[in-house]
Amino acid sequence: MEKIKIIIADDHTMFLQGIVSLLENEENITILGKAENGNAVFKIMENAIPDIILLDISMPEMDGIEVTKIIKQKYPSIKILIVSTHSNIQIIAKLIRMGADGYLLKNAEKQELLHAIHTIKKGETYFCKEVLDKNDDNNSKIKNNTFFITELSSREKEILILIAQEFTGSEIAEKTFISLNTVNTHRRNLISKLNVKNTAGLVKYAIEYGLLD
Known part of the structure; x- marks a missing residue:
């Protein structure tokens, strides 16, 4: 061993x-x-x-x-x-x-x-x-x-923080060098994984767990 x-x-x-x-x-x-x-x-x-x-x-x-x-x-x-x-x-x-x-x-x-x-x-x-x-x-x-x-990828964490910082989908796409469609896919996956209803729920989650420190 x-x-x-x-x-x-x-x-x-x-x-x-x-x-x-x-x-x-x-x-x-x-x-x-x-x-x-x-x-x-x-x-x-x-x-x-x-x-x-x-x-x-x-x-x-x-x-x-x-x-x-x-x-x-x-x-x-x-x-x-x-x-x-x-x-x-x-x-x-x-x-x-x-x-x-x-x-x-x-x-x-x-x-x-x-x-x-x-x-x-x-x-x-x-x-x-x-x-x-x-x-x-x-x-x-x-x-x-x-x-x-343990469950979110580094890219998903990055996008979640940017969403919480009130960047638009297009701005997130530009900052992360990915397409808007990919940003939207990540957003949908985050909503599903974190069991929230919408983007506002993602923002609340990020704030509650101190991801904007």
């Missing part, structure tokens, strides 16, 4: 060493490197590309939010598992919109960490029970954001 290649990033040395000690003897996991800030993640990636990055949010020089944004733009196949003390719904939703694949609190047991890693490697998402319970009223938003990230 091919080993899962992992980079671990956290600015707390003891926690970083603790995660390494939990994972380094796992037969199906290889630790490519450990980083104490976001910039160090990209230094490690100059020599090896990981399958998964275990990522803290609060780090010096470049935080986990910025790392997630860059990774998902440049290396969309790399999975991001956030491991943090934060359980704020706004932070979680923002990271999901950027493409984070999972969220785990730092008090998690080893078995949950391993389960999250293997779940994400399979292409699924993982959000720990504590996060979902604490944000019970927002569970549907977390799930819908996850659906949004």
Whole structure:
């Protein structure tokens, strides 16, 4: 079985060493490197590309939010598992919109960490029970954001944002270098996928989930 290649990033040395000690003897996991800030993640990636990055949010020089944004733009196949003390719904939703694949609190047991890693490697998402319970009223938003990230293509996301910014079909076609017919096809597909009734529903969806941030 091919080993899962992992980079671990956290600015707390003891926690970083603790995660390494939990994972380094796992037969199906290889630790490519450990980083104490976001910039160090990209230094490690100059020599090896990981399958998964275990990522803290609060780090010096470049935080986990910025790392997630860059990774998902440049290396969309790399999975991001956030491991943090934060359980704020706004932070979680923002990271999901950027493409984070999972969220785990730092008090998690080893078995949950391993389960999250293997779940994400399979292409699924993982959000720990504590996060979902604490944000019970927002569970549907977390799930819908996850659906949004996994089900819409990059082109559909782009067009949805342009629609929400009130560009006309012709203007969107010009900006994206596609035909008006293709824009209209994407619009119809978005309405169907997001289960809304019309363009106004698309705009409401984009605003509700913070796509215009």
